[in-house]
Amino acid sequence: MKIERVKGTRDLLPEEMARRRWVFERIREVFENFNFQEVLTPTFEYTELFKLRSGEEVVKQLYAFQDKGGRDVSLRPDMTSSVARLYVNQFQNAPKPIKWYYIANMFRYEEPQSGRYREFWQAGVELIGSDRVEADAEVIALFTQSYLAVGLEDFTVNIGDRILLDEFAKMLGVEDDIGLMRLIDKKDKMGRDEFVGALREFGLDDDGVEKVLSLIEIKGLPDEVLPKAEELFTSDKAKAEINRLYELVDLLDAYGVSRWVRIDLGIARGFDYYTSVVFEAIAPNDLGIGSIGGGGRYDNLIEVFGGKPTPATGFAIGIERLIPILEWKGLLPEIKLRPDVYVIPIGDEREVRKTTIEITQGLRDAGVRADIELTGRKLRKALDYAGKLGVPYVILVGKKDLEAGKVTLRDMETGEQKSIEKERAVEEILEILGV
């Protein structure tokens, strides 16, 4: 019986790997320009770590199991917990701020859908040890520039705020603030009447519904919508947070990323550990893909993991969501997988075979991507193969030529051939390729 892939996993073939690597390299460059440094934590952690953060319920979304020593462990569902754990373990006394990045695979036991797999990759950063708005700005600017670095321009970074949502729930006298946020988060999936109906069912009176409708109006360019927020909110805490948002967008302007920034007080980004600013990137597409990445400030998490209270902020970019969009927009480069030279032995003589290897290895030593015919197939078939691969140049090594100390260089495009000294083969190729 054939063994199938495990549900929700994928095989990545050469063409796709080449494109992914290109994306990773672009993102890595920007991360490092911002002086974030790469870390990698273990693929699995004690399940307890994730429970501490998100509660007992997350276990059903985890790849959780017992190892042979009876330890309850889980494949990481994201990197933030592991990085916070690492910080608490060994870096509490390190100079602040700590700026780490990662590019790694994550695992979630969920139903696969468009842009959603059980194993997927994220590229993200965590900035630990600053509660300043400058830290939020730095992270959001990097978030934005990461997408720009892979050529994406048609996207927005929507910024919300958990403090304001909390204050909002308080203002309405709602106990189940999480329920309310879930509802608000779904606003875009419903029609207006349906949404109002859902709010009433939730238990809001006319005034409450009115206020929620005002809240979700607070969505758009910062200059246009933040004044509306000032009108809606009355508490000092909310006023202070709105001022912080003003500062944030002002700083983002200095980073040169204002063009992509929007305010959307209706976004909540899940309900686990974010404490104030939250954000997500959306790129319009026909693929059914929503958010292509997100993040926010989490000032309580490190304390939850047993560290001294330490502020932190970060984001993660979902690679399996970003790449289909880049592909759909034609923004990914064509990357050639073929060799530049293919060296074919003609016949089976020891001398021929050795010379074939020597020339191939000479090319490789010189930095040329060179391949060698390994199957013993006939010359005709070997050329056929080279043609299908799209190899531009072939070197033929045959007994007749070798007797005169020569080999044949063939231009596969034109079919032209010339006889060259076997010692000059590498040089000749280097000249032609212009290396």
Place this chain on the structure above:
RNA sequence: GCCGGGGUGGUGUAGCCUGGUUAGCACAGGGGACUGUGGAUCCCCUAGCCCGGGUUCAAAUCCCGGCCCCGGCCCCA
């Protein structure tokens, strides 16, 4: 976890509704015609009904369960 649509050689498909020849076709792969010159042609070969059970004289075809894929819901840290 739930719902809808799917699963036939490596790839793309016909056949399924209406059970009955040797499961057809194209591409790809290997070899040969052509023993040192490709993309053409011809020939040969390799290779398949997702898995298990049921109904039936007979199952790719009908029924049930499972697995997987695509998409949606829940959820999305």
